[in-house]
Amino acid sequence: MAWTNTILRINLTTGTIAKEPLNKEWAQDYLGQRGLATKYFTEEVSPTVDALSPENTMIFATGPLTGTMASTGARYSIICKSPLTGAMACSNSGGYFGAELKSAGYDMVIFEGASPSPVYLSISDDDVELIAADDLWGKTVWEADEMLHKKHQDPALKVAAIGRSAENGCLYAAVVNDLHRAAGRSGVGTVMASKNLKAVVVRGTKGVGNLFDAKRFMTSVADEKKVLAENAVTGEGLPALGTQVLMNVINEVGALPTRNMQEVKFEGASKIGGEAMLEPRESDGKPNLTTNAGCFGCTIACGRISTVDPTHFSVKDKPEYHKNSGGLEYEAAWAVGADTCVDDLDAATYVNFLCNEDGFDPISFGSTVAAAMELYEIGAIKPEETAMPLDFGSAEALVWCAEQVAQGTEFGKILGMGSKRMCEHYGHPDLSMTVKGQEFPAYDPRGIQGMGLAYATSNRGACHLRGYTVSSEVLGIPVKTDPLHTEGKADLVKAFQDATAAVDSAGLCIFTTFAWGMDNISPQVDAACEGNWSVEKLLEVGERIWNMERDYNIKAGITGEQDTLPKRLLKEAAKVGPAEGRVADLDKMLPEYYSVRGWTPDGVPTDETRSRLNLA
Amino acid sequence: MQKSLHLNADKCTGCLQCEMACSYEHEGIFNPVKSSIKVFAFHDEGRFVPYTCTQCDEAWCMTACPVDAITLDAATGAKVVNESTCVGCKVCTIACPFGTINYNSSTGKVTKCDLCGGDPQCVDACPTGAITYVEADATGFDRMKKWAKATDTAGAV
Numbered sequence: 001m002a003w004t005n006t007i008l009r010i011n012l013t014t015g016t017i018a019k020e021p022l023n024k025e026w027a028q029d030y031l032g033q034r035g036l037a038t039k040y041f042t043e044e045v046s047p048t049v050d051a052l053s054p055e056n057t058m059i060f061a062t063g064p065l066t067g068t069m070a071s072t073g074a075r076y077s078i079i080c081k082s083p084l085t086g087a088m089a090c091s092n093s094g095g096y097f098g099a100e101l102k103s104a105g106y107d108m109v110i111f112e113g114a115s116p117s118p119v120y121l122s123i124s125d126d127d128v129e130l131i132a133a134d135d136l137w138g139k140t141v142w143e144a145d146e147m148l149h150k151k152h153q154d155p156a157l158k159v160a161a162i163g164r165s166a167e168n169g170c171l172y173a174a175v176v177n178d179l180h181r182a183a184g185r186s187g188v189g190t191v192m193a194s195k196n197l198k199a200v201v202v203r204g205t206k207g208v209g210n211l212f213d214a215k216r217f218m219t220s221v222a223d224e225k226k227v228l229a230e231n232a233v234t235g236e237g238l239p240a241l242g243t244q245v246l247m248n249v250i251n252e253v254g255a256l257p258t259r260n261m262q263e264v265k266f267e268g269a270s271k272i273g274g275e276a277m278l279e280p281r282e283s284d285g286k287p288n289l290t291t292n293a294g295c296f297g298c299t300i301a302c303g304r305i306s307t308v309d310p311t312h313f314s315v316k317d318k319p320e321y322h323k324n325s326g327g328l329e330y331e332a333a334w335a336v337g338a339d340t341c342v343d344d345l346d347a348a349t350y351v352n353f354l355c356n357e358d359g360f361d362p363i364s365f366g367s368t369v370a371a372a373m374e375l376y377e378i379g380a381i382k383p384e385e386t387a388m389p390l391d392f393g394s395a396e397a398l399v400w401c402a403e404q405v406a407q408g409t410e411f412g413k414i415l416g417m418g419s420k421r422m423c424e425h426y427g428h429p430d431l432s433m434t435v436k437g438q439e440f441p442a443y444d445p446r447g448i449q450g451m452g453l454a455y456a457t458s459n460r461g462a463c464h465l466r467g468y469t470v471s472s473e474v475l476g477i478p479v480k481t482d483p484l485h486t487e488g489k490a491d492l493v494k495a496f497q498d499a500t501a502a503v504d505s506a507g508l509c510i511f512t513t514f515a516w517g518m519d520n521i522s523p524q525v526d527a528a529c530e531g532n533w534s535v536e537k538l539l540e541v542g543e544r545i546w547n548m549e550r551d552y553n554i555k556a557g558i559t560g561e562q563d564t565l566p567k568r569l570l571k572e573a574a575k576v577g578p579a580e581g582r583v584a585d586l587d588k589m590l591p592e593y594y595s596v597r598g599w600t601p602d603g604v605p606t607d608e609t610r611s612r613l614n615l616a
Numbered sequence: 617m618q619k620s621l622h623l624n625a626d627k628c629t630g631c632l633q634c635e636m637a638c639s640y641e642h643e644g645i646f647n648p649v650k651s652s653i654k655v656f657a658f659h660d661e662g663r664f665v666p667y668t669c670t671q672c673d674e675a676w677c678m679t680a681c682p683v684d685a686i687t688l689d690a691a692t693g694a695k696v697v698n699e700s701t702c703v704g705c706k707v708c709t710i711a712c713p714f715g716t717i718n719y720n721s722s723t724g725k726v727t728k729c730d731l732c733g734g735d736p737q738c739v740d741a742c743p744t745g746a747i748t749y750v751e752a753d754a755t756g757f758d759r760m761k762k763w764a765k766a767t768d769t770a771g772a773v
Contacts, residue, residue, distance in 0.1 A: 068646050069636045069741070096632075103647060156649075179659065207639060207647025214644070222740070229743060239629075290662035294631030299743035301629035305662040324662035 063507020180326025254577020268343025335366025
């Protein structure tokens with residue numbers, strides 16, 4: 001019933017492959033994908049394991065709506081302990097890979113242990129095997145993808161792979177599927193490399209069926225697709241401009257972190273935003289954006305397919321980068337653009353290509369480069385360490401840095417530590433713009449107060465995808481709240497966090513929630529899945545997931561003390577814009593948040609809360 | 617008036633809703649592998665191109681079939697495979713110049729677009745209007761209109 005009821009368990013140490021039935025009782029409590037895989041993970045893996053040891057487990061998980069006709073039913077997540085944060089990692093990706101895995105007949109794949117030598121996992125419906133990958137090791141994601149397609153003689157094969165950055169220990173390495181969709185955050189690619197697992201390739205021909213009430217599901221899916229189509233954000237803004245629709249909007253509200261978050265407004269924002277991607281360039285008359293693209297089943301199609309200007313310095317002599325590939329999303333454009341003060345759209349696009357080609361997170365990368373530029377500015381990074389001055393605004397420096405991380409050179413390994421460890425390495429920990437070791441995304445909490453609380457309390461470190469209150473505070477969805485007010489933000493953050501956990505766990509994309517409330521999602525889940533999936537039930541599942549993740553983190557040593565923000569955001573006021581004079585007023589929101597959550601003043605879920613949510 | 621499927625690759629985003637609608641209509645399952653309409657991704661060029669049977673008037677698949685399993689649905693103009701007659705010899709898949717009739721290993725029969733009896737589900741499922749169902753005698757009219765506008769000199773002065 002929407003679930004395939006089969007999971008694959010791969011022990012990489014022994015090379016054994018086993019199929020086992022899904023725990024249906026857990027599925028009723030945790031739904032699927034993020035929630036259900038985290039349940040398996042927390043039951044099986046000690047919170048104190050070293051993230052890069054064989055004792056860490058890594059789970060590829062689909063949701064009950066993955067691979068169905070529900071709009072955006074493309075998503076899968078990778079769950080493990082993060083080497084970047086030491087906390088739960090759950091990194092979500094689209095493309096076609098997740099639906100293919102579901103169509104092959106699996107709700108999830110659990111990887112235990114570590115292979116003694118490089119391998120990849122091949123899944124072709126019921127046929128599953130580990131295959132030697134010595135020839136693939138040391139290759140980029142794009143090279144590995146091409147080699148695997150050739151080897152399997154199957155153009156429809158779906159590939160998820162790691163690149164050289166992961167192999168070289170970059171702590172924010174991603175797993176990239178379908179060439180440019182990524183489980184990008186928290187270093188899930190680094191964990192995959194530690195297991196000597198280069199790739200997972202899937203061919204699924206079984207399809208997804210056996211829905212609880214297929215007729216009701218089809219009616220509901222058609223109705224809700226209409227809601228997406230008629231909404232201004234999901235029906236117009238996102239298809240036309242992608243997430244890059246936000247660049248100028250966020251800059252205008254004075255919440256675009258700039259210069260390693262020293263400032264909240266970027267002069268060059270309009271040069272790197274969604275509108276700029278549509279402007280024909282001088283050299284060949286083409287715009288940066290070729291077309292928009294949808295993931296499997298997605299009727300929004302926010303994806304960007306772009307080219308770099310072939311005459312641009314970064315690719316001038318590299319025809320292999322003149323083709324189309326995955327273009328800039330807002331978070332990536334911000335990180336490699338505004339935060340480093342680089343207003344060069346082509347440099348940013350090329351760097352984004354490199355992030356996909358060698359599998360590293362553009363958010364963490366860009367933010368780490370911004371920190372490196374500040375370290376360079378104050379003389380902590382010496383000119384002899386770099387091939388050129390690491391000046392803010394230097395597109396050449398940005399491109400050079402990306403090539404270093406991609407190739408895993410000496411300085412590339414320093415950048416590959418991430419902002420926190422790099423700033424500690426140079427003796428300036430305060431210059432790292434991170435929470436729990438993970439770099440910020442593109443919303444300054446001085447200008448959008450709720451996001452400060454969302455960042456500080458996120459279970460995977462600074463992240464916009466755990467509680468996107470920007471929706472309410474800036475876009476007015478579902479209701480407008482004042483981004484500069486702290487009142488009511490505790491409730492708002494909790495509501496977004498719980499709802500997001502449920503949406504993720506269904507296998508849907510969080511972008512649907514610009515148009516959909518839980519009352520649009522519930523009928524689809526309820527028709528597809530056995531059991532009662534009312535709005536209340538989904539929100540309860542979301543809250544349960546949030547508390548489960550929190551519990552694991554606390555046991556891993558990540559407590560309420562780490563629910564904080566860098567000093568810069570708490571002490572240095574915004575200099576311009578609507579938030580001028582404001583800092584992130586976290587202390588005004590955090591105690592209330594703990595109370596709303598049913599946690600102790602130290603941020604620990606109380607026994608009462610645990611028992612209410614049926615958590616052991 | 618007979619109608620035809622009209623495919624416009626410029627509007628396709630590669631979401632595969634059409635493929636799922638097709639497989640659901642014919643096999644009751646979401647399975648792009650079983651779809652008679654296919655979207656091909658040309659990654660380097662940044663193009664998604666949907667393709668399916670054009671329902672030839674003189675259908676080579678129909679002519680080639682040794683057991684007359686492919687017949688004309690007079691109402692829609694679709695060439696329809698009669699599963700109980702089809703013996704799975706695959707000669708039609710060789711005869712079709714466009715590759716739009718294919719063997720289905722789970723049924724042992726061939727499968728092709730049958731226009732869903734006049735209510736093609738891929739059309740309803742497509743979110744961008746890349747697939748439409750238009751009068752068969754007017755499939756070129758939208759392009760004609762574009763050229764009419766482009767060549768209209770009166771408005772340009």
